[in-house]
Amino acid sequence: MTHIVETAESFADAALRGYCAVYERLVRPVPGGVLRSTATAEGKVAVVIGGGSGHYPAFAGYVGPGLADAAVAGDVFASPATRLVASVARKAHRGGGILLGFGNYAGDVLNFGFAAQQLRADGLDVRVLAVTDDVASAAADDTARRRGVAGDIAVFKIAGAAAEAGADLDAVERLARHANARTRSFGVAFGGCTLPGAHEPLFTVAEGRMAIGLGIHGEPGVKETAILPASELARLLVDRLVEEAPPGASGRAAVLLNGLGGTKYEELFVLWTFVSAALEKAGITAVAPLVGEYVTSLDMEGCSLSITWLDDELEPLWLAPCDSAALRVGTVPATAPAPALPPDDENRLSFPDSTPEGREAGRIMALALGRLAATLRSAEAELGRIDALAGDGDHGQGMTRGSQAAADAAAKASEAGAGAAGVLAAAADAWASRAGGTSGVIWGLGLQTASTALNDRVRPSAAQIRDAATQALEAVMRLGGARPGDKTLVDAFAPFAETLAADLEREQPIKVAWAHATERAFDAANATADLMPKLGRARIHEDRSRGHRDAGAVSFALAARTIGDTINEQ
Amino acid sequence: MTHIVETAESFADAALRGYCAVYERLVRPVPGGVLRSTATAEGKVAVVIGGGSGHYPAFAGYVGPGLADAAVAGDVFASPATRLVASVARKAHRGGGILLGFGNYAGDVLNFGFAAQQLRADGLDVRVLAVTDDVASAAADDTARRRGVAGDIAVFKIAGAAAEAGADLDAVERLARHANARTRSFGVAFGGCTLPGAHEPLFTVAEGRMAIGLGIHGEPGVKETAILPASELARLLVDRLVEEAPPGASGRAAVLLNGLGGTKYEELFVLWTFVSAALEKAGITAVAPLVGEYVTSLDMEGCSLSITWLDDELEPLWLAPCDSAALRVGTVPATAPAPALPPDDENRLSFPDSTPEGREAGRIMALALGRLAATLRSAEAELGRIDALAGDGDHGQGMTRGSQAAADAAAKASEAGAGAAGVLAAAADAWASRAGGTSGVIWGLGLQTASTALNDRVRPSAAQIRDAATQALEAVMRLGGARPGDKTLVDAFAPFAETLAADLEREQPIKVAWAHATERAFDAANATADLMPKLGRARIHEDRSRGHRDAGAVSFALAARTIGDTINEQ
Known part of the structure; x- marks a missing residue:
């Protein structure tokens, strides 16, 4: 059970603040995470790791010389928001580029991936590594679908050591990927953990049983x-x-026997006596093994074993000195404190490139986004009802929250002089940060990607609109991992983008092409929607003979139509 | 729950072996505990800590440069046997004397205290410190009765730093006592831990409640x-x-917020944000605070706060570098590995002082101890029955096991040429090690103390017998903490020793004095015993009108009579 809580909402933040207060020798708090409090050489590759909270010492406990430069922390068991990943990484950057490392979970893939895209848009060199060590989560020939668990630590340790030794971003990324490819974990659970504020464990394992x-x-x-x-x-x-074991592996390996929180040190040491004997029998020498709590899940009962097969390149990195709250190896030379951080100016809005024509396009974009928020608010209950048939029924709420935040941010950016690109980028950031859930990140990602095809100087051309739609679809599919037919918004987005691109190539007017594409989106979403603004409700007609529709696809079609309506008026 | 177990009996030993395997950089296993694996300066005071297992990182996790020299580990939640304390301490000794540090629990007070006595008998300078930080366990004017909990760590850290800095034993002891006097802990529990092999927690706290x-x-x-x-x-x-807070305390304090195993890091960090604010409000500056799991009780849910009010002498010791599995402060210079240990020769029996007269006395002593074992075996069921009226009913079993081990060791010592002292000392050691439970340590302590009043050269004189009994009683009362009337063996032992001493002072023959003293012991134990060897049973007549008798007092009286019978035959 988790018993010490002030409020469940503040738990992850308070824990991070408490941690920073205790370990101020090593870390300092920034919004969304922690940075090293020790000086870091200019030009060094920044290793930025993170994920949900509730896994201490993962991830903040691994920030320090020889290991990570920064950690981003989401709420308990929830991925950190894209803007926080980007913001923490930007502060950690020392001119040598950034490696973003995290466990392979859908939310983290999206948020870190989207953050990487934002950072790249700012001209930073960013690489993304999702650790995939958990052999239980997918087959050996499908490692990209495997989850990241305690094997994270070996991968991050190796990447951190390489960065500290002065390797460039290409080398750090290569070594981290190499370590990940040679790391495997397997675990068992005896019981589940309790989320802060909850009264029952998240899951249970029957008495006397082991999952x-x-x-x-x-x-x-x-x-x-x-x-x-x-x-x-x-x-x-x-x-x-x-x-x-990878082909041709030497017998030497970094080994981590990890307790998940409720399985204690003595139990792990008892297990280690047998694990080390079994490893020896298998011809494996455990090099500087770690036995203890390295990646927990609150008070979850269980443990995992991770093996990283070393080679001549990886072993010195595994053994290199590091100094962090959770892991100290050897002796790290004393470091000066880091200089103070410059004041946070991320909320300052400035669009120096914009022209009158561009600003007019920005105004229309903001207008369209305002209408989109109104449409989605009026459709919230219907979208929730549709989502509840297949999912958890929160789609309508998330879309309302996200689109409203996007509309507000768009209006503000337009007032501050943004063109189409600036308005869309501001809306994207707000949507991803405030919507909560996967759909918020996906919409943020889509809009942000679209914004990079536009600029603040001109009214979007047919070619720019085509590129915006096509690239946004590509980013959503790549980071979201969805294909047409997976019952996601891609079901509507893909035919929309394809139709739009085809019509524009054939030099159809934008209004015509957009309307045609919207029709295809509704068709693919298997629905038609009649907005009845007087009733303050959207009623969505459905063709039940064609099975459940995906709420995300429906809301995409609604959004396409609302934006099209605004374009038509101009 | 404790889930990872091979056998419950082997749990503590296996955990210690696993720990030593993982941390071989710092420690090496010896029977009953761990020693530093790094070289230690000749003449340095040895700080030897310990207690029951199940509290990792207490105590083995605190062995290393700048902290403890060795740790002794008992079974889970059980005090280590006297002979193991003595054996580990002897190996840790570097010529500068020994500080034995442990939490103030009856079993540890006995075993460490008795070990100190054995070590002193070997000419070593040994000081004993029972930490008494738990304010919940006795009133502020009765600190000697307080338990030792997580405050142990600050006290041992300070003692370890002083010893490492070259302080002599007087200074190390003084500083450790000073730190203990300024250390207070207070804790809460949300739930109990499960012993290895058990299926239910040791205790429970009701859902939603806090003890x-x-x-x-x-x-x-x-x-x-x-x-x-x-x-x-x-x-x-x-x-x-x-x-x-001690009078005149400065505002600076070493602070430890400790998790007991099932209360996790994030919870402790959340709590720390409020603890540090409350400390600040109370005018206390937390110097290098520790927040985490430092003294656990397996997976017990709960936490404790410890404060050590620092002064100019204590603060530098709290901040001094140390390197151990559980606590690293600053940087400790690299140390050479410790030299290999000499082969264990503790089981070698050699009695160079003995004479024919002494060896004859040794033979009689061994004979008496053999008969004592037979008597106690035949009384086992009766003693168990009496013990069950007030206690847990295991007294008979413990006495049988201990006395048989003592008889075997005595016979072996006698064959190897021991006199009365050597035979009794061998018997004492075997009894304390093999009986299990408090009565075993008490008998071991009594016999060992008695042996120091005798020698291997002569048949024991009246004066020696008087001193043996008187000093044994004094040691049992001092370390065991029992007074006449507490329903322990002291109820019979005290009148026995007083009567024996008085009669011998009046120059009564030994046989007469012993018989008289035995009579008084039976009378005080409120019982008479008729041995019926033919039936293979002792039947103990009781005077029910005088209330329950204590099984320990009865078995003492039986022992006195059996030894007296043997003396009478000579």
């Missing part, structure tokens, strides 16, 4: 058995990992 | 309330400790 391969947030495991004696548990873990 | 001042092994607390929000919990802890 094999259960995810650290309760994701389904591969099977359940009676709890094994320590010797058999050790063999289970070692045997499963050894199966995936 | 204030509960001991880390489930000892009763001061009260129970609903779980408080973090801010109020912080005030509760800080206010109670600040009440006991």
Whole structure:
């Protein structure tokens, strides 16, 4: 159980503040995460890691010389918002580029991926690495779908050591990918953790039973058995990992036996006596093994074993000195404190490139986004109803919250003189930060990508509009991982973008092409929508014979039509 | 729950082996505990700490340069046996004397105290410090009865730093006592831990409730309330400790916010934000505070706050560098590995002083101890029955096991040429090590103390016998903390020793004095025993009108009579 809480909402933030207060020798707080409080060489590659809170010492506990430069922290078990990832990474940047490292979860892939895109738009060189060590989460020939668990630590340690030693971004990325490719983890759970403020565990495992391969947030495991004696548990873990030893691996490996929070040190040490014997039998020498709590899930009962097969390149990096709250290796030379941070000016709006024509386009864009917010608010209940047939029913709320924040930010940017690109970028950032949930990040990502095809100087041309739609779709599919037919907004977005591009190539007027594309989006979403503004409600007609529609696809079609209506008026 | 177990019996040993394997850079295993694996200066005071297992990182996790020289580990939540304390301390000794540090629990007071006595008998300078920081366990004017909890760590850290800096034993002891006098802890529990192999927690706290001042092994607390929000919990802890600020204390303090195992890092960091604010309000500056799991009780849910009020002498010691598995402060210069340990020769029996007369006395002593084992075995069921009326009913078993081990060791020592002293010392050691439980340590302590009044050269004189009995009683009362009337063996031992001493002073023959003293012992134990060897049973007549008898007092009387019978035959 989690018992010490002030309010559930403030838990993750307060924990981070408390951590920074205790470890001020190593870290200092910034909005959304922590930075090293020690000086870092100019030109050094910044290793920025992160993910949800509730996993301490992951991730903030690994910030310090020889390890990470910064960590971004979301709410408990929730990915950090894109803008916080970008903001923390920007502050950590020392001119050498940035490696963003995180475990392979959909939310983190989106937020870190989108943040990388934003940072690149600012001219920074950013690489993204999703750790995929959990063998229980997908097959060996499908490693890209595997989750990241405690193996994170070895990968980040190796990347951090390489960056500290002065390797350039290409080399740091290559080494981190190499370490990830040679890292495998496997775990078991005896019981679930309780979220702050909750009275029941997030999940349970039956008394006397053990879930094999259960995810650290309760994701389904591969099977359940009676709890094994320590010797058999050790063999289970070692045997499963050894199966995936990389071809030609030497016998030397970084090994981490990790407790998830409720499984204690003595238990881990008992298990280690058998794990080390099993490793030895398998011809593996554990190099500077770690046994303890390195990636927890609050008070979850269980443990995992991680093996990183070392080679001549990786071993010195694994053994290199580092100094962080959770991991100290060797001796790091004393470092001067970092200079004070410049005042935060991220909310300052300035659009020096904009022209009168561009500003007029910005005004129209802001107008369209304002109408979009109104449309989605009036459709909120209907979208919620549709979402509840297949999902958790919160789609309408998230879209209302996100589109309203986007509309407000767009209006403000337009007033400050932004053109179409500036208005769209401001809207994108607000939508991703405020909507909550995956759809918010996806919309933020789509709009932000679209904004990069535009500029603040001219009214968007047909070619720019085509590029904006096409590139946004590409980014949403790449980072969101969805294909047409997966019952996501891509089902409507893909035919929309394709139709729009085709019509514009054939030099159809923008209004005509947009209307045609919108028709295709509604058709693909398997719905038609009649806005009835007088009733303050959207009623969405559905063709039940064609099965459930995806609420995301429907709201995409609604959005396309609202924007089209605004274009038509001009 | 504790889930990772091979066998419950091997848990503590296996955990210690696993720990030593992981941290071989810092420690090496020896029977009963761990020693530093790094070289230590000749003449340095050895700081040897310890207690039951199940509290990792206490105590083995605090062995390393700048901290402890060695740690002794008992079974889970059980004090280490006297002979193991003595053996580990002897190996840690570098010629500068030894400080034995442990939490103030009856078993540890006995075993460390008795070990100190054995080591002193070998000519070593040994000081004993029982930490007494838990304000919930006794009143402020009765600190000697307070338990030791997480405040142990500050006291040991300060003692370790002083020893490392070259302070002599007087100074190390003084500083450790000074730190202990200025250290206070207070804790709360939300739930109990599960012993390895058990299926139910050792104790429970009702859902949504919090036990204030509960001991880390489930000892009763001061009260129970609903779980408080973090801010109020912080005030509760800080206010109670600040009440006991030493007069004239500066505002600077070493502060430790400790998790007991099931209360996790994020919760502790959340609590710290409020604790540090409350401390500040109370005018206390936390110097290098520690927030985390420093003294656990397996997976017990709860936390404690410890404050050590610093002064100019203590603060530099608190901040001095140290390097251990659980606590690293600053940078400790690299140290060479410790030289290999000499082969263990503790089981070698050699009695160079003995004479034919002494060896004859040794033979009689061994004979008496053999008969004592037979008597106690035949009385085992009766003693168990009596013990069950007031205690847990295991007294008979413990006495049988201990006396048989003593008889075997005595026979072996006698064969190897020991006199009365050597035979008795061997018996004492075996009894304390093998009996288990408090009565075993008490008998070991009594016999060992008695042995120091004798020698291997002559048949014991009346004066020696008087001194042996008187000094043994004094040691048992001092370390065991029992007074006549407390329903312990002292109820019979005290009148026995007094009568024996008085009669021998009046120059009564030994046989007569012993018989008289035995009679008084039976009378005080409120019983007479008729041994019926043919039935293989002792039947103990009781005078029910005088209330329950104490099984320990009865077995003492039986022992006195058996030894007397052997003396009479000679």
